Amino acid sequence: MIGYKYRANAIEGKGSTRDIESLLNDEIWASSFRNLNDPFEATYTDEISKVLPIFNQVFNVNIGDIQKNWKELMAFKDKLGIYSLSTSDKDFPDNELMWAHYANSHKGFCIAYDVEKLEDSEKFSLYVNRMTINYSEKPPQIEITDIKSPNFIIKLFGTKSAVWQYEKEIRLLYTNYGMKKYNPFTLKAIYFGLNMDKQYQAQIIENLENRDVKFYKMERKDKSYNLVPTLICENQRKIENKLSSDQYEILKIDHNHIVENFHVLYKGIKKDKESLINFSSKFREQYATKPSNINIYDSKACIDLIGKYPLYGKEKTLFANHLIALSMFDTPDDILLYPDKY
Structure with missing residues (x-):
């Protein structure tokens, strides 16, 4: 999944290029x-605190620990x-309001991220949670039955007023706020x-020289209110003896937080161990x-x-x-031939 981050670029009057x-x-x-x-972030109606005293009165249940955990x-x-x-x-950031509101009236730029890789950049999967924002006319009610529901976190931290629906937001929820580093891929x-x-555009292109990144310029589409991107250049990593595209085809990629699993169709002629070790090594360099x-x-x-x-x-x-x-993954310099044959 691709997620877009609209950036203001320079802060007018301060000369800051923090973005x-x-x-x-x-x-x-x-x-x-x-x-x-949004001042209404994480707004909800707390029905849990209301109902706990009733449980105490009717069923004589000790609610002290529950109240403590809820407050924590x-x-x-x-x-x-x-x-x-x-x-x-679409396959590009076409949101006119987002460009106006978050990209400094089009003086800024928009970054396209691979959301899965952004999420995977955290060392431990428990440190980050991805969610699609739910938009509602009223704040959600949090009931006791919600605690075991998969929508519990969405109700608490992923529900916003319907007026924000134009943002089409997904968010990464981290266990702590602050600066996060991500994998260049x-x-x-x-x-x-x-x-x-143009000087800021040139600065970005030049400093992302040895990266696999495409650069687009947003343009007005004739006879419409629509925006369209025009590819102006593409940077690529410098890899010696890069694999030719006619040597292989990627059949499937399985992502998990610890390792990646690539399933690759090999089209080369040589299938000896040395040739396949060399192929897997170059493939890792290009894709892993x-x-x-x-x-x-x-x-x-x-x-x-x-x-x-x-x-x-x-x-x-x-x-x-x-x-x-x-x-x-743990023996990348070696290879098993026909590993499923007995």
Whole structure:
């Protein structure tokens, strides 16, 4: 998923280019709730506190621990960090209001992030939670039954007034606010606003020289109120002896917080161990954003079996015959040939 962050760029009258500096340093700022621009953030009707005394009276239940835990949870809110992103129904940031409100009337720029990689940049998955914002005419009511509901966190920290619906927000909720570093692979593209100063555009392009990033300039579409992006240049990492695109095809990528699993169709002629070790090494250099397993196949005949478990009979034999090599994340300089054959 691609998430867009609209940036103001220079702060008028102060000469600050904080947004550019954060971009070039691979940093984002996860704000506390109290510093967000919506004063109604995390607003809800607390029905839990109302009903607990009733439980105490009717069922003679000791509610002391429950009240304590509930208050601790509410206090924990002040430590949380929020990083908000906007989504788009198109493959570029087309939100006219977001450009006007958050990108300094088009003097700024918009960053396209790979949201999964942004989330994965945190060391531990428990430190960050991704949510799609729910928009409502009224604040949600928090009931006791909500505590075990998967929507509990959304009700508490991911519900906003319907007037904000134009933002199409997704947010990353961190266990603490502050500066966060992200993996360089997270950054996918930069879109320059209609009125952005060319010197700032050049500064960004130049300083992201050895990165796989596309740069666009937003333009007005004729005879409409719509915006359209024009590709002005593309930076690429400098990789010696880069793999040719006719040597392979990526069949599937499985992401998790610890490792990445790549399933790759190998089109090379040489299938000896040395050749496949060299291939997996170059593939990692080009694509891996964290420790990774490289599963190498010689045919698409088993593509529908990838990830299927367990396999029996003919399916098991078919898969074993075409999974020709596996390079493990913990032994990247070695390779297992036909790892599923017995």
